[in-house]
Amino acid sequence: MSSSRYKADLFLEFAEKLILDGRYEEKSRSRVVVGRAYYTAFLKAKKRLGELGYQLNSTLTIHKQVIEALTKLKPDLGDKFSGLFDKRVDADYHMDIDIRKDTGKSSIKTAQIIISELPKLK
């Protein structure tokens, strides 16, 4: 069971490849990349908060809980996470917002920063 468990990092690796892949139309791949970058950071943050004793069980409010917990523990980290969350909402729900390669790339970098900061949380 554990050997087949999907690793969240693979989302980010895929996003890094996809953003550079000119076979796909820029706006579409950029939106997908923002989503994958967010979910990598989200899954990693959820795991770390669980290790710190946070009870994150409600599917409905889990993104809110993670934003609030991170913001309380380390405001700058919480802000970066909430920024990435809002970018992901824009990418998935708001078709009037222009999302291009630059946003995809900055989302990948933001996710990497969040992930690198998570082990420091106490």
Place this chain on the structure above:
Amino acid sequence: MLNNELKKAIRELADDLSFLPEEKISEVITYVIEDLLPLAILAMKDDSVTIDSSRLKAVEFQERRRWGKDMREFEEKIYERREILKHLQAAKSMSIDPKEIDLGSQVMIMPQRALTNIPITKQSSTNSELEHLSEESLSSLVDFGMRHSRGGNLHFTIDHSLNDRMKDAIFVKFCSTIEKSSRRIAMAHKNQFNFILKERKDVELPDWNRTVLFVQFPKVKFEDGNILWSILSNETRNDMKNVIKILGTEDLSHFTDYVEKFNVEMDF
């Protein structure tokens, strides 16, 4: 009121100001006056901004006689005075952050439709002309977002999505704290800053709303922007902690609620 508050604010800022070059000191003092002036307007009695039309015309008639051949210059002064009265009336009759009232050249109107409408409490006036002018002013203020020009490299916009909450004095204090932190950080940098303070509602949880300081600065590398992002996040929270120290119990929990639902976000 303005005089005393101004002296107090400058005394509090004295240590910080001493590190700035002269031209920056005058800029900071201008900002302090801009912050305090609206509060002074709100503190004014209603009858001091509601001028009887016939009395105003009589005063202007006397003044026109006195000015004689320099009439054209004087007509401009009359026009300016009526404009000021119009804006004072608008400021007094709107239950929003009075900082958003155009009182001078520092404030520009940005063509952006309001997301929410501010409930307007109309003020009774014996002056039909001023009442008419006030209505015109109100419609432009309600329908468009305001952009405050705060010096060469900084724009701070309070989005219309926050209009409803601007009726709450604690929320105004909260926004003012954010604006002061933003301004201080922007003043220490040469980059162009565009700050937009807005409400962010969740698509899946309609009851969950946050106040977000959305920051744009063009021509900046991600790495530099990321450092600035952390500085802004931490400085705004530090300034909020300082405000919390001086708040009473009731205001404290109210203010803290806003702090807990606040995020700084960058647009790269």
